[in-house]
Amino acid sequence: MRKTFRVAGIATAGVLAGGALWGTGVATAGTTTEASASRTVEAKSGDEPHNIGQLVGEIDAYYGVTRDDDGVYRASPDSDYAHDVADVLARAKRDIERKAATSTGAKGDRPAIVLDIDDTVLLSIDYEKRTNFTYDNTTWNEYVEQADRPAVFGVPELIDFAEDRGVEVFFLTGLGEERRDAAVENLTRVGVGTELDAGHAFFKNKANPPSYLRDCATPEAWNCTTVQYKAGTRKHIESTGYDIIGSFGDQRSDLEGGYADKTYKLPNPTYFVE
Template sequence: MSRGTWTRRIGMTAAATIAVTALTVPVGAQATTATGTSTVATATTAAAAEDVDYDTWQKDCQAVMDQALPYLKQRIAATKPGEKQAIVFDIDNTTLETDFGFSYPQPANGPVLEAAKYAQEHGVALFFVTARPGIIYSVTDYNLKNVGYQVSGLYVRSFLDLFKNVADYKTAQRVAIESKGYTIIANIGNSATDLSGGHAEKTYKLPDYDGQLS
């Protein structure tokens, strides 16, 4: 079955597959102020929640990023003297195509990578905040870099973070990024837990089809 006709089916998550692979893939690792009014951009989705078609998902992702990229270009052009700009991304089904096949490295989500490349080419730092556990930090870091993202910082959950509310955990990581002197000009994810809690000038929500995509 070609990727263009792939339909996502619920089963073993790709993150779990990566966790198994983590012990056998040699990789290197690289380590990471203002709270603005969030504007959530969402796509109108046509896919049924239980049966998500790859092409529909890509079209819906593109619709969101078609709103995000013009804003990013405008905001980057208006960088203030001395301002360090950053974008915060979720990973699963945001920056990577996690639920559409279980290959490793996982492919980049094309519409998101396009915006990320524009930002990183114009001096914006890219931070990745994920609910993935720390045990797969290295393979996640390698995967992101392998498909074209410049990783300024990757935040994964420690053992203690596993017991925290995901939204609170992700908000705390954005606060930590701000504490390093960055202005988070955009926060991009596919779940409400990626975007709630503030600490970003704009938020953009990719489709998750009622939680069917992780």
């Protein structure tokens, strides 16, 4: 699975919870109110979790979610999400400019950046909204195969910026090898013009894992964690003569494990991948 933990069914859960709470008498983790008496009894339980219906609203507001005439959920370029992404990319551009200017271009010092794809280059908020923030392998694969996700704001421009300064661009995704054609088509559609061959775009190949992952993956069994898979692939990229000056991802697990001078975490409050 792409997403090992997420906010599960939050909109539906909010409706069900609301139905239970809006009756005569209210019971929550923090208080109990009886309709027959004007008194409130404080519960002695732990802290009440964040209200699930409010959380949905906060996520919608953060992305500036709207639904167009075709029923597609879209994020706003004026949203807090877009501004937070822009802040990360602005710092990255300054770092890329400086590192590219001082690179010798010799083997081992050829500058490169590595980017995750899902919610780092291609935005999937429409899938999250359509599936009520739950994950299903079948519907996710169907969604990816449509190859029509929009770009994360500003990321194609960052890629052009890096390439114009002689920085090699690589992609490293948890998507399966069988999703390669659709993902490459989608990247091309949003304006990614860099090399997207197998030497520049790395997909999870469980049927025929590369030899550099042999410590955790064989054709018989894939046992790599996300960190092992991604750090191991970055190590492989650097072994071919590159210095990864920046690694980009929306998950901590995209970035941990080393083999990058700097890491850049893009915001994503909708799911968590270990």
